[in-house]
Amino acid sequence: MLDVSERRVCRVLGQHRSTQRKVPCGADDEEALTEDIVALAKQYGRYGYRRVTALLHAAGWSVNHKRVERIWRREGLKVPQKQSKRGRLWLNDGSCIRLRPAYPGHVWAYDFVEARTHDGRKFRILTIIDEASRECLALVVARQLRHEDVLAALAELFIDRGPPAHIRSDNGSEFIATAVQNGSAKWA
Missing domain, CATH: 1.10.10 (Arc Repressor Mutant, subunit A)
Structure with a gap:
């Protein structure tokens, strides 16, 4: 002391x-x-x-x-930031619903990107990515894309790489997601 x-x-x-x-x-x-x-x-x-x-x-x-x-x-508890209804990670009961990718080939995501050429005409790009590795699996470019085009791109990837465990889309109005999900379930 x-x-x-x-x-x-x-x-x-x-x-x-x-x-x-x-x-x-x-x-x-x-x-x-x-x-x-x-x-x-x-x-x-x-x-x-x-x-x-x-x-x-x-x-x-x-x-x-x-x-x-x-x-x-x-205890380090926090209320998560409020998220939009479309992208929320939980249901109303508080449980988490969004699947996190665990390994390459686990979760694939696809969506459309739209742009315009120098003369003002629009074109669309279908992007398909592997969420775990962030690898771009496919880019399909066309003036118009329909759900048949999405199914064809997914079928080609299924043949090359095998089907993933889960496929995620934004369920937007730009294509019929149920037709794609029903079509992709046939190959899984």
Whole structure:
């Protein structure tokens, strides 16, 4: 031990002196409350700590919203940014629905890109990529593309590389995605 006063040590460290005297003690129910908060945050993915506090009150917990917020931050819980309905990663029950690619050939995605030539005439490009490796599998360029063209491009890729586990599209109005899905299911 150094022969230095508590007051001087606290001043050098920039701490208040009361932090040296008060022994922090957690509540007896801290672990159970933390487990319930984490479980509710997993179950309701879009709820913040205030709504989770209300759910805890409904479940019988007598807990302050400040305490829930402190545990929420300590556990690193966050409400994800709101996403558009088309690209959201969860259903209304909070579960995740978007499939993440695990290996090359697991998930393929296809979509259209549109551009114009120097004289103003438009053309479309069908792009098919492997989401895991980010490899461009096919580019089909034409003035007009129909779902038969998409099926032909996918059939050629299925023959060359084999069918993927999943195919993702944006289900846009530019082609009939159900016809493509029904057609690609025949080769899988």
